Amino acid sequence: MPVITLPDGSQRSYSEPVTVEKVAADIGPGLARAALAGKVDDRLVDTSYVIDRDASLAIVTDKDPQGLEIIRHSTAHLLAHAVKQLYPDAQVTIGPVIEDGFYYDFSYSRPFTPEDLEKIEARMRELAKADHKVHRREMPREEAVEFFKNQGEHYKAEIIASIPDGETISLYGQDDWVDLCRGPHVPSTGKLRAFKLMKIAGAYWRGDSRNEMLQRIYGTAWPDEKSLKAYLTRLEEAEKRDHRRIGREQDLFHFQEEAPGAVFWHPKGWTLFQTLIAYMREKQRAAGYQEVNAPEIMDAELWQLSGHLEKFGENMFLTQTPDERTYAIKPMNCPGHIEIFKQGLRSYRDLPLRYCEFGKVHRYEPSGALHGLMRVRAFTQDDAHVFITEDQITEETVRGIELLMSIYRDFGFDDVLVKFSDRPEKRVGSDEIWDRAEAALEEAARAAGIEYIVNRGEGAFYGPKLEFVLKDAIGREWQCGTWQVDLNLPGRLGAHYIDAQSEKRTPVMLHRAIFGSLERFIGILIEHHAGRLPTWLAPVQAVVLNITDKQADYVRQVTQTLQNQGLRVSSDLRNEKVGFKIREHTLQRVPYLLVAGDREAGSNSLAVRTRDGKDLGAIPVETVAAKLAEEVASRGRTRMEV
């Protein structure tokens, strides 16, 4: 006699066990059609699930986030179903739901081609149209392993073997096809209406590069065609803000074959780069950091001593010189800073001692990892190392994180995700040291009042770290800042200070970066703003345009005036129509276009137009200058247009 409680609190009683499907139908035919699954006492189940006791029930439809997940999961099954029909020799492995879609990994004798993808998708549409019923059954583990082995599905058999004892093993079938799956799934394939296969890629079995490479097919699925279309449009929009494309269009930088993973900065890109450095210099100076500069190339022996060669060696560039010495090009700045610290005798009174450097480091990254400015082999860090005593860790961390967050706010990044990465497999130092370092960082993070997620085993080889991940305008995450406690390197490289009892002590070193890599940070800024950099960062903040040759002298003079006030302004005196010039500079995303015709030249003013096409009318030159300067100084918190 199950009594079923619905989300609105209403109850329905049944005289015998009843399926989710039946309850939905009793509520209404529309809901019955829309039902994808049920939630019985908060547990997701199929619509065919039989309720045999009192329970709460919610019908899951495509309006629910969970309904969408089920659609995606079932579409992954539909994909595998189609693949098995077309390529019976292919073996299935796993097919999870991911953000915006799903994938399924197959083992097959040859890679799938784009033509295969079309065929598979066409077959999926046929299978969906046929509206095959989806059914579930359970099977004892041994039987299930046998079942899949007999079908030649060795990967599936392996997966089942690794399912913990006591867990139910369920199989889902539709038409002539059966897969191992936890479920739940849509009641029939006809519920899958809007999907598209996106791309083929290789992926290692169980994510391990020592294993076989499988064929992964990515797809996307949505409740309806409209959402699918919207998603595809969103992808196109994201492509338009790709920093590699904008970098070329706006003439900021380029890459070329001879220097894979290394940037050629053009004048405008370098202006942006220098603007960031100037900003950071000022912030750090105010926060008590002293800028230093250490050699790019140092004898490999130093890197041997620090442990870099052993733990980081495969990422390092080495160079042999005519004098037959081996040098390493620095992949990190820390050893250099320790060497500076070691000069002379340090007192505890000198601590905290904060060294910073815009150090250019080189790391030999695997070729497949390179990606525009986001992942390069030569990059500039806004690196700093703070030498302190062990009991200063918390206080210094609180200060440091405050600075870091205030800087992110200046760039409009309010959404910062923090990760705590603890001891990695490849590390130096005893477990006792790591225990202390991790505990100290944890306590400091608590004192700084930040929330974080734990990233097991992802720390640096010398110490645990907090990683600061920024979210850009379209929701992508980028790791930028880092804050690390290091109880290892200062000792390894022989750094000391004299404490209050005249004892020689080894300092603790904090490693930190805020932008992380200037290169990456610029890439993020470009994508975050879709190339429309805020005025304080824009390489060209305004362009002054004449209408005819008659105003050329006026334009030259005004441009000079604005430049003299430290603004990055250029002029465009070309013999072209204003419309033409406006279009060009608008496409270049120059924040302000300052038009000078006879009227403006006669009244010492400029007609101001924004890159968004807003006409601010004629404004006296000195007002333009003052407002621009204010906008720059406030980092966009005040705007010329308001």
Place this chain on the structure above:
RNA sequence: GCCGGCUUAGCACAGUUGGUAGUGCGCCUGAUUUGUAAUCAGGGGGUCGGGGGUUCGAGUCCCUCAGCCGGCACCA
């Protein structure tokens, strides 16, 4: 590094079953002196990513190297 795809003029792209390269924009020259997202006309420009091979003949087919793109693995 691994899997797949791609590489033709500065940029975006065409190039049919192998028969000695095209279009648009940009660029250059000239005309035009123009009021807020493209003025008109003419002109120049490519060892088809590098190397090797098959062929009477290769941008098109094969091998190889590199770079790039999408994933995977790895990471700021």
